[in-house]
Amino acid sequence: DAGVTQSPTHLIKTRGQQVTLRCSPKSGHDTVSWYQQALGQGPQFIFQYYEEEERQRGNFPDRFSGHQFPNYSSELNVNALLLGDSALYLCASSLGGGGRPDTQYFGPGTRLTVL
Amino acid sequence: AQSVTQLDSQVPVFEEAPVELRCNYSSSVSVYLFWYVQYPNQGLQLLLKYLSGSTLVKGINGFEAEFNKSQTSFHLRKPSVHISDTAEYFCAVSYYNNNDMRFGAGTRLTVKP
Numbered sequence: 429d430a431g432v433t434q435s436p437t438h439l440i441k442t443r444g445q446q447v448t449l450r451c452s453p454k455s456g457h458d459t460v461s462w463y464q465q466a467l468g469q470g471p472q473f474i475f476q477y478y479e480e481e482e483r484q485r486g487n488f489p490d491r492f493s494g495h496q497f498p499n500y501s502s503e504l505n506v507n508a509l510l511l512g513d514s515a516l517y518l519c520a521s522s523l524g525g526g527g528r529p530d531t532q533y534f535g536p537g538t539r540l541t542v543l
Numbered sequence: 544a545q546s547v548t549q550l551d552s553q554v555p556v557f558e559e560a561p562v563e564l565r566c567n568y569s570s571s572v573s574v575y576l577f578w579y580v581q582y583p584n585q586g587l588q589l590l591l592k593y594l595s596g597s598t599l600v601k602g603i604n605g606f607e608a609e610f611n612k613s614q615t616s617f618h619l620r621k622p623s624v625h626i627s628d629t630a631e632y633f634c635a636v637s638y639y640n641n642n643d644m645r646f647g648a649g650t651r652l653t654v655k656p
Contacts, residue, residue: 432586461642470547470633470646471587484642520644531577532644533645534587 432521432535437491441509446513449504449538453521459533460502462494463518471518477502478524506540514542530535545570547636549647557655558626564619564650566634576617577644578608578636586631593617602627629654 441447453460459478463471475488477496496502500521506508506513516539520532550565568574575594579587591602598610608619617634632645 434586453608459642461644463646470635470648470651473643473645475644485645520587531589531592534579536586 432519432533434496434517434519434535434538436471436538437536438539438541440448440543441538442543443509444510445509445542446505446507447540449505449506449517449519449540450501451521451535453519454533455532457521457523458502459517459522459524459530460496461520461522462504463520464513465487465516465518467515474504482523504519509542511542514540516540544644545636545638545643546646547597547634547645549632549634549650552648553651553653555653555655556624561622562620562628562652564632564634564641564652566617566619567635568615568617568634568646570615570636570638572583572621572638575637576608576610577637578606578617578619579635579646580601580604580633581633581649585628589620590632624652624654626654626656628652 435450445524461476462474465471475485476483491507502540518536518537518543522530522532546569548567556562577592578590591600593600593610601607606621631649637644
């Protein structure tokens with residue numbers, strides 16, 4: 429049973445560029461959440477996708493956008509990159525629906541470096 | 544506002560000693576609590592979770608945690624640590640009808656021989 433997978437593993441970009449990160453959820457999961465983990469800090473919630481729509485969003489600017497596909501995989505897009513966007517980007521999958529949050533399972537992350 | 548506080552940023556301990564990693568949360572509503580472990584250059588692995596029921600929760604690798612509603616705490620414990628337990632540990636909280644999981648800043652556990 430494959431767990432959560434993310435690609436690429438590492439990425440180097442320059443300021444002002446755009447980047448797309450990809451995530452495939454754990455088998456049977458339909459919900460994908462994205463987190464940003466800056467060096468030495470805990471993960472911060474960016475947004476969550478369920479049924480191909482953004483269900484909830486954290487305190488991140490509109491430069492951060494996403495998409496969920498019919499097979500439940502997801503993309504995170506960041507436009508106009510800033511140096512401060514350098515971080516580990518984590519994807520987590522879970523079972524959706526409403527009400528009680530289900531346990532989130534994390535992928536290995538994508539390390540983004542902005543120069 | 545929802546928040547999670549991990550009271551110790553670093554915890555050094557000798558091998559085979561007991562350890563407690565402290566976590567407090569702020570909430571006036573029902574919460575769901577989690578502990579995750581992160582090894583260097585890896586993602587987060589779920590150690591254990593409290594959703595409801597018994598306040599003492601047992602997880603993987605010999606870890607356990609106790610949910611204390613009156614003290615709004617969810618401390619992680621292990622009676623005897625191994626070198627391989629050296630990692631970053633994160634406490635996290637979720638709330639009913641809220642998909643925004645909040646994490647603490649993490650506790651670096653270093654097990655020394």
